[in-house]
Amino acid sequence: MILKNYNLKALNSFGVDVKTKYYYALQKIDDINFLFNQKKQFLKKILVLGGGSNILFTKDYDGLIIHNQIKGIEKVEENKDFLTLRVGAGENWHKFVLYTLKMGLSGIENLSLIPGCVGAAPIQNIGAYGVEVKDFISKVEFYHIKERKIDKKNKIECNFGYRDSIFKKSLKNKVIITHVYFKLSKKFNKVISYGTLKELAQKKSTELKAEDISNFIIEIRNSKLPNPENIGNAGSFFKNPIVSSSKIEKLTKDYPQIIYFKIDNNNYKVSAGWLIENIGLKGYRKGDAGTYEKQALVIINHSNASGKELLLFSNFISEKVLNTYDIKLENEVNIY
Numbered sequence: 429m430i431l432k433n434y435n436l437k438a439l440n441s442f443g444v445d446v447k448t449k450y451y452y453a454l455q456k457i458d459d460i461n462f463l464f465n466q467k468k469q470f471l472k473k474i475l476v477l478g479g480g481s482n483i484l485f486t487k488d489y490d491g492l493i494i495h496n497q498i499k500g501i502e503k504v505e506e507n508k509d510f511l512t513l514r515v516g517a518g519e520n521w522h523k524f525v526l527y528t529l530k531m532g533l534s535g536i537e538n539l540s541l542i543p544g545c546v547g548a549a550p551i552q553n554i555g556a557y558g559v560e561v562k563d564f565i566s567k568v569e570f571y572h573i574k575e576r577k578i579d580k581k582n583k584i585e586c587n588f589g590y591r592d593s594i595f596k597k598s599l600k601n602k603v604i605i606t607h608v609y610f611k612l613s614k615k616f617n618k619v620i621s622y623g624t625l626k627e628l629a630q631k632k633s634t635e636l637k638a639e640d641i642s643n644f645i646i647e648i649r650n651s652k653l654p655n656p657e658n659i660g661n662a663g664s665f666f667k668n669p670i671v672s673s674s675k676i677e678k679l680t681k682d683y684p685q686i687i688y689f690k691i692d693n694n695n696y697k698v699s700a701g702w703l704i705e706n707i708g709l710k711g712y713r714k715g716d717a718g719t720y721e722k723q724a725l726v727i728i729n730h731s732n733a734s735g736k737e738l739l740l741f742s743n744f745i746s747e748k749v750l751n752t753y754d755i756k757l758e759n760e761v762n763i764y
């Protein structure tokens with residue numbers, strides 16, 4: 429059933445109080461036909477919503493929100509080393525990670541406790557603690573809104589990049605991702621390149637397991653990041669900027685403490701959190717919008733900030749960064 433003037437406050441992790449003109453909870457793939465047989469007025473403008481943890485609504489949505497709730501996990505391929513799972517886009521991401529660990533599978537344990545749904549994971553190629561989800565996705569299945577048909581893209585066609593994919597570019601707002609295929613290993617391949625994880629491996633006297641990594645990451649995330657149930661936020665608001673070797677040379681001269689990582693000989697990823705914190709804007713507040721006291725990259729809603737206020741605050745932060753370092757920050761959060 430299509431609902432009218434539906435409130436989205438509980439459906440976005442910033443907790444912004446906005447409404448959508450029309451709302452539809454998509455629970456089964458068969459419902460897509462029902463939906464697209466509706467009167468044209470409902471289908472003029474469409475936005476798909478998952479867990480609402482990477483989105484900032486700056487005003488009421490003047491169209492149809494399709495809330496993806498397609499569930500289900502099925503085995504589609506198996507050999508002695510790998511298992512491929514086809515997962516409904518509406519499955520909760522963290523619950524899915526825990527499910528794979530229970531099944532003795534390895535790959536996505538470093539991505540534990542990222543909020544949101546499975547269907548959004550390929551969109552920005554979620555990543556954390558040295559792992560990106562692209563390395564475990566074999567296929568993405570979606571409904572193409574204009575062509576009115578189910579289609580698939582394999583891993584290469586998804587064109588994954590740093591917090592990027594075809595779904596943020598040529599297919600942006602054109603598809604409803606319905607299922608994601610994950611190829612996971614039956615053998616534990618640990619990724620502990622990230623600083624604090626190295627320490628864990630050193631401390632642990634018994635053999636390290638995928639569950640240990642997951643538990644450790646859950647602990648770190650709980651201590652460092654605000655829980656959206658208590659403090660509205662959407663995780664990192666900006667991407668870490670990528671700069672050239674000549675730019676990093678200049679930055680390290682001016683700011684010897686700067687945090688950055690080498691990608692290749694000409695590309696360096698700079699910690700956006702460090703850039704913001706170094707200007708003195710960690711824990712900074714303007715009205716009900718602010719940066720989180722423990723992580724400057726996270727913009728928070730102290731209580732009743734509107735989407736517009738949060739957007740203005742993010743503009744203020746990126747202007748300060750531009751004026752200080754001549755670096756233009758790009759939003760990681762989707763603004764509507």
Ligand SMILES: Cc1cc2nc3c(=O)[nH]c(=O)nc-3n(C[C@H](O)[C@H](O)[C@H](O)COP(=O)(O)OP(=O)(O)OC[C@H]3O[C@@H](n4cnc5c(N)ncnc54)[C@H](O)[C@@H]3O)c2cc1C
Nearest residue numbers: 478479480481482543544545547548554555556605662663
């Ligand atoms: C505390 C916190 C920590 C976070 N940490 C991380 C992190 O470590 N790494 C990271 O990468 N991200 C992180 N995030 C961001 C966020 O959790 C992820 O981007 C997540 O994948 C978003 O999922 P979602 O279902 O909430 O997406 P939504 O916010 O609902 O949607 C995000 C975008 O995807 C589109 N979309 C969603 N589902 C579909 C679908 N089925 N079909 C088509 N389009 C769709 C929406 O239209 C929107 O543009 C964090 C967020 C929070 C609040």
